[in-house]
Amino acid sequence: MVEENNPVNTVLERIRTEVRPLADGRVADYIPELAHADPNIFGIAAISAHGRRYVAGDVEGPFSVQSISKPFVYAIAVEEHGFDTVHDHVGAEPSGQPFNAISLDEHGRPANPMINAGAIVTTSLIKGEDRFERIRSMLSACAGRELSVNEDVYRSEAEAGHGNRALGHLCLAGGALVGPVEEAVQDYFRQCAVEVTVTDLAVMAATLASGGVNPVTGKRVLNRRTARHTLSIMAGCGMYDRAGEWGLRVGIPAKSGVSGGILAAAPGAFGIGVFSPPLDHAGNSVRGVAALERLSEDYDLHMLQLPTEPPSPLHSVSCHGGSLGVHLRGEIDFLAAEQVVSRLAAAVEDARITSVVVELERVSGFSDAARALLAAELTDLADAGIEATVSDPRGVQGAN
Numbered sequence: 001m002v003e004e005n006n007p008v009n010t011v012l013e014r015i016r017t018e019v020r021p022l023a024d025g026r027v028a029d030y031i032p033e034l035a036h037a038d039p040n041i042f043g044i045a046a047i048s049a050h051g052r053r054y055v056a057g058d059v060e061g062p063f064s065v066q067s068i069s070k071p072f073v074y075a076i077a078v079e080e081h082g083f084d085t086v087h088d089h090v091g092a093e094p095s096g097q098p099f100n101a102i103s104l105d106e107h108g109r110p111a112n113p114m115i116n117a118g119a120i121v122t123t124s125l126i127k128g129e130d131r132f133e134r135i136r137s138m139l140s141a142c143a144g145r146e147l148s149v150n151e152d153v154y155r156s157e158a159e160a161g162h163g164n165r166a167l168g169h170l171c172l173a174g175g176a177l178v179g180p181v182e183e184a185v186q187d188y189f190r191q192c193a194v195e196v197t198v199t200d201l202a203v204m205a206a207t208l209a210s211g212g213v214n215p216v217t218g219k220r221v222l223n224r225r226t227a228r229h230t231l232s233i234m235a236g237c238g239m240y241d242r243a244g245e246w247g248l249r250v251g252i253p254a255k256s257g258v259s260g261g262i263l264a265a266a267p268g269a270f271g272i273g274v275f276s277p278p279l280d281h282a283g284n285s286v287r288g289v290a291a292l293e294r295l296s297e298d299y300d301l302h303m304l305q306l307p308t309e310p311p312s313p314l315h316s317v318s319c320h321g322g323s324l325g326v327h328l329r330g331e332i333d334f335l336a337a338e339q340v341v342s343r344l345a346a347a348v349e350d351a352r353i354t355s356v357v358v359e360l361e362r363v364s365g366f367s368d369a370a371r372a373l374l375a376a377e378l379t380d381l382a383d384a385g386i387e388a389t390v391s392d393p394r395g396v397q398g399a400n
Contacts (some may be wrong), residue, residue: 012056025278025286033156066257108174124184206271251302322354337370
């Protein structure tokens with residue numbers, strides 16, 4: 001559902017209005033079918049971690065996803081083979097070179113999965129004869145609707161894709177690519193030709209930003225750790241040879257495509273999709289980059305934006321007689337647990353305290369690291385002669 005008459009929509013529309021006059025860049029034409037794109041189209045969409053939708057401009061017209069498919073294919077490969085096996089075939093370092101460059105390390109691996117050579121390798125790693133269908137299904141699940149291939153774009157890619165075929169053969173010679181080159185390249189062309197809208201990009205980004213759960217459908221699409229790996233690769237390599245400047249100015253894990261789309265995933269906050277066909281020299285949308293830079297700067301979306309003070313997990317602390325009650329709130333990760341453990345450890349020094357109760361009713365999640373740290377402190381309290389218990393009526397400690 002679109003949130004009508006909402007301040008967030010007003011923000012997106014204001015940024016779109018400010019950025020739209022930019023006339024730099026040119027529409028990609030090395031894939032002939034992309035040259036027909038209207039350079040004036042410009043849309044922005046955002047999906048919150050709770051599934052709320054905000055839009056401005058041209059957000060429903062279809063375009064091919066192109067390289068924005070790469071993070072999701074990488075995620076499939078990681079879920080099928082495991083992180084270490086995938087990275088035996090492809091690196092994780094920014095290449096510092098154009099997306100279509102011959103960028104192989106000393107082991108014959110492509111520099112990362114976000115350049116063409118690396119993406120062809122990760123596509124080759126997907127198992128089974130129905131490889132492309134599984135890729136399309138993953139993209140669809142992340143978008144929250146069934147996506148299909150633009151056959152004209154696919155044919156154009158296949159006819160003009162000799163450079164990608166050459167990259168595939170180099171990766172095969174180096175031992176990185178698995179299976180026949182032409183099969184891998186054809187599936188790569190098809191995944192790039194899948195059609196999406198700006199809103200689809202925002203939902204796909206929000207799925208990564210929400211730890212692999214599509215916030216619109218509520219369905220888990222990816223393992224939480226896989227989503228983290230994917231965001232990490234995007235943060236370092238997603239914007240090609242502009243990755244360093246992107247991290248400095250925008251600081252949101254992102255992936256661009258030469259059709260003019262950019263997908264940006266602000267962890268735990270928003271998924272953002274932008275589309276405007278004219279590209280800069282690195283192959284990134286000129287208006288898209290400018291819009292995301294303003295969003296990040298004006299609304300604190302940079303992933304390294306820090307709070308003035310660390311949020312406290314302590315909702316309240318009460319002491320009745322010799323019983324200390326510690327009421328927690330929110331998401332308890334390792335850093336939150338450290339604050340709790342520090343408060344509980346002080347009870348050992350207080351001769352009045354004979355029992356401690358940790359109350360989790362207001363807690364929304366509990367990480368494994370936090371669970372282990374709290375358990376160790378409860379053991380220390382018991383060893384000191386203090387009765388220590390946890391009240392967990394919602395069962396958050398045992399939840400994944």
